[in-house]
Amino acid sequence: xxxxxxxxxxxxxKSGTSVKIECRSLxxxxxxxxxxxxxxxxxxxxxxxxxxxxxxxxxxGVEKDKFLINHASLTLSTLTVTSAHPxxxxxxxxxxxxxxxxxxxxxxxxxxxx
Amino acid sequence: LAKTTQPISMDxxxxxxxxxxxxxxxxxxxxxxxxxxxxxxxxxxxxIQGYKTKVTNEVASLFIPADRKSSTLSLxxxxxxxxxxxxxxxxxxxxxxxxxxxxxxxxxxx
Numbered sequence: 650x651x652x653x654x655x656x657x658x659x660x661x662x663k664s665g666t667s668v669k670i671e672c673r674s675l676x677x678x679x680x681x682x683x684x685x686x687x688x689x690x691x692x693x694x695x696x697x698x699x700x701x702x703x704x705x706x707x708x709x710g711v712e713k714d715k716f717l718i719n720h721a722s723l724t725l726s727t728l729t730v731t732s733a734h735p736x737x738x739x740x741x742x743x744x745x746x747x748x749x750x751x752x753x754x755x756x757x758x759x760x761x762x763x
Numbered sequence: 764l765a766k767t768t769q770p771i772s773m774d775x776x777x778x779x780x781x782x783x784x785x786x787x788x789x790x791x792x793x794x795x796x797x798x799x800x801x802x803x804x805x806x807x808x809x810x811i812q813g814y815k816t817k818v819t820n821e822v823a824s825l826f827i828p829a830d831r832k833s834s835t836l837s838l839x840x841x842x843x844x845x846x847x848x849x850x851x852x853x854x855x856x857x858x859x860x861x862x863x864x865x866x867x868x869x870x871x872x873x
Contacts, residue, residue, distance in 0.1 A: 653806075683860060692850070693807070693863040742806045750856035754799075754806035 652676060653745050655755040662733055663763055669729045670758045672743030678723035679745035683752075684716075687740040699726040733762045767851045772868040781838045783867050785851030788832045796827060796834045799850045801866070807850060811836065846871045 652675040662668050672682055680701045685693040697718055698706040705718035717729040726745075730737055742757045768786040775781045787796070795814050799807035811818055813825040813834070824837040838845060850866040 655806075685863075692865050695860055695862060698860055740804065744806075744861075751809065751812075752797075752861060754808070757804065757806045759804065 653743065653753045653755040655741075655743060655758050657758060658756065659759040659761075661761045661763065664734050665732055667729055667731045668733055668760060669727055670741055670743075670760070672726045672728070672745070672755055674724045674745045674747075674753075677745075677747050679726075679747070680723060681746045682720060682726040683744045684718060684726070684728050685742040685744070687742060687757075693742060696728075701726075730760065733760070735762045738762045767853055767864040769849075769851050769864060769867045771865065772870065774870045774872060775841055776872050777842055778840050781841050781845070781869065781871075783836045783838075783849055783851075783869065784833060785836070786833045787851070787853045790831050790853050791855070793855050794853045795856055796825065796831075797852045797854075797861075798823070798825065798836045799852065801848045801850065810849075841869075841871050843871050843873060845869065 654673045654675055656671045660668055682699040684696045686696050687693045695708050696711045696716060699718045699720040701720045701723050707713045715731055717731060720726040738761050740757050740759050742755055744752050744754045747753055795812055797812040798810040800810050801807045811820055811823045811825045813827050815827050818825045826835040848866040848868050850863055852861050854861050
């Protein structure tokens with residue numbers, strides 16, 4: 650099946666720094682990708698919809714200036730957590746829509762902000 | 764977007780058949796029902812998808828009654844490795860965003 654990768658798989662950073670997470674569709678093109686955040690023992694929470702060549706659509710309560718999303722190509726979307734703080738520590742997961750409209754999820758990125 | 768309701772948790776034993784039921788009373792005509800499995804610190808993994816009646820693949824079966832207001836994921840002969848969180852999702856195909864419910868935490872005992 651189609652594969653979605655994320656890089657890095659985990660990252661530790663200092664408070665106040667910015668962190669970029671990449672989401673790639675490896676063997677298919679994805680005009681739409683989604684970004685989720687998941688806290689321990691909780692469900693996935695949709696943060697935003699990333700559309701190739703246009704601005705991302707953010708869910709209510711998600712700060713677009715803090716979570717910058719760039720979908721510059723049909724196989725790559727990036728999420729940048731700007732000025733990260735400890736409360737941003739979470740598991741970030743992306744997904745991409747495949748050729749037959751299936752949704753494939755990446756393996757996730759564990760962000761820890763010290 | 765149709766809201767889903769699942770049991771918070773379930774326990775079962777190795778070798779048993781496990782059935783997890785999901786309620787989705789306000790499912791729309793063009794909505795499909797999809798089930799995902801998630802292990803700790805991993806992304807969700809697709810299990811099965813259906814629109815009506817019964818769908819079966821190599822890992823599970825999905826039963827959907829005629830009114831489509833609920834669905835049941837059936838896992839035959841579970842093993843310890845099936846311990847995971849299972850999410851029932853309802854939505855259209857393609858670019859429709861998916862909203863995750865709380866999922867069912869399945870714990871398989873030896």
